[in-house]
Amino acid sequence: QQQVKQSPQSLIVQKGGISIINCAYENTAFDYFPWYQQFPGKGPALLIAIRPDVSEKKEGRFTISFNKSAKQFSLHIMDSQPGDSATYFCAAPRPGTSGSRLTFGEGTQLTVNP
């Protein structure tokens, strides 16, 4: 059974600081790991994703790094802003499902204090 373990459950950082969220998976259909951001009252929105054969991807202040041997991937938010305060979910394609079924981590509630 696919499990994705996400930590920490909650995170408080000061404006300008670095937010780091980690995820570990057991197995995956293939190396595609998206991160979603969810604001209260809204559906999750894709923030950034990493695809096969790439160990790091950066988009603006957001960076995903991927360690295949350790089966871990993480999200780094540089220069965190109050507007980044949201819940973040990592996900991985569940094995045996053609990858269309994503298994999500438990979520990290990020609070960025001004």
Added chain:
Amino acid sequence: KAGVTQTPRYLIKTRGQQVTLSCSPISGHRSVSWYQQTPGQGLQFLFEYFSETQRNKGNFPGRFSGRQFSNSRSEMNVSTLELGDSALYLCASKYGGASDTQYFGPGTRLTVL
């Protein structure tokens, strides 16, 4: 392009009733997935439809069912509602490839009294 739309946004039902939720995917998307989101269980996959066929199914009882129409719009139905079915039900669409980006709708908040 318009995003994923879900109707209704809020629903209040009583135990034993049934409910139907609707999802309109992004134009051109043929895959629609449904998720249940609760504070205790997080985001849990219900099922995925592609070209009117159920392609994947999660670990939910048979009271949860769905269907997809030829225009890719999808509905999910929950029969014999239980208190534990209170949740945010999210619909997500994508073109259809395994690693295509899934785009979520705003969800339907279902409260069962």
